[in-house]
Amino acid sequence: DTAVSQTPKYLVTQMGNDKSIKCEQNLGHDTMYWYKQDSKKFLKIMFSYNNKELIINETVPNRFSPKSPDKAHLNLHINSLELGDSAVYFCASSQDPSPLPQHFGDGTRLSIL
Amino acid sequence: DAKTTQPPSMDCAEGRAANLPCNHSTISGNEYVYWYRQIHSQGPQYIIHGLKNNETNEMASLIITEDRKSSTLILPHATLRDTAVYYCIVRVARNYGQNFVFGPGTRLSVLP
Numbered sequence: 001d002t003a004v005s006q007t008p009k010y011l012v013t014q015m016g017n018d019k020s021i022k023c024e025q026n027l028g029h030d031t032m033y034w035y036k037q038d039s040k041k042f043l044k045i046m047f048s049y050n051n052k053e054l055i056i057n058e059t060v061p062n063r064f065s066p067k068s069p070d071k072a073h074l075n076l077h078i079n080s081l082e083l084g085d086s087a088v089y090f091c092a093s094s095q096d097p098s099p100l101p102q103h104f105g106d107g108t109r110l111s112i113l
Numbered sequence: 114d115a116k117t118t119q120p121p122s123m124d125c126a127e128g129r130a131a132n133l134p135c136n137h138s139t140i141s142g143n144e145y146v147y148w149y150r151q152i153h154s155q156g157p158q159y160i161i162h163g164l165k166n167n168e169t170n171e172m173a174s175l176i177i178t179e180d181r182k183s184s185t186l187i188l189p190h191a192t193l194r195d196t197a198v199y200y201c202i203v204r205v206a207r208n209y210g211q212n213f214v215f216g217p218g219t220r221l222s223v224l225p
Contacts, residue, residue, distance in 0.1 A: 004156070037215075040217070041198070041217060041218075042214065042215065042216065042217070043157065043200075043214070043215035044214050044215075045214070090156050090157070092156075092157075101147060101149075101159035101162060102157075102159065103159065104156030104157045104158070105156050106154075106155050106156045107154075107155070107156050
């Protein structure tokens with residue numbers, strides 16, 4: 001059973017479009033995250049949610065809007081896609097606050113044409 | 114969270130131990146040391162973490178120096194499937210991901 005699953009795995013779209021990425025975890029964790037991995041392979045946090053409430057919102061453009069319908073799901077909606085949005089987006093979950101580790105999905109590779 | 118420094122790349126012969134170092138000289142008393150790895154095209158995979166004592170699990174061992182300013186991840190018998198980028202991260206326990214950044218890590222190549 002996949003612990004953290006993201007869909008779609010690949011997303012190719014044109015500049016200006018709106019797209020969503022879905023994430024689900026079956027680990028019973030309270031906290032979920034979105035990360036962006038850029039072309040230099042640095043992985044940086046974008047958002048974190050604890051029990052459906054936004055905890056962290058790093059310096060991310062307003063075009064990115066996370067939504068958590070329940071604590072097992074955290075979706076990422078992106079409006080007016082730009083070339084610089086091309087990256088791999090990872091969802092993760094953990095049981096916070098605690099020292100226990102985060103579990104990551106396999107990523108969504110977003111390519112903007 | 115404290116910053117970490119790792120060598121950009123390392124090679125290891127298959128079947129031998131791989132010892133991956135990490136410096137975290139500004140670590141504070143409530144920060145844990147975590148190790149993750151990322152195999153090509155996959156999400157980061159948790160390996161091990163520790164606070165002060167050395168830790169061992171089915172994947173690896175973590176050796177933390179007494180002053181906690183550095184640590185070493187040991188893969189006791191490296192296989193070709195251990196080829197990956199290894200990340201060392203320090204963070205406080207009660208943290209929802211603030212400043213949780215994976216740096217460039219160490220690219221480990223296990224050679225046949």
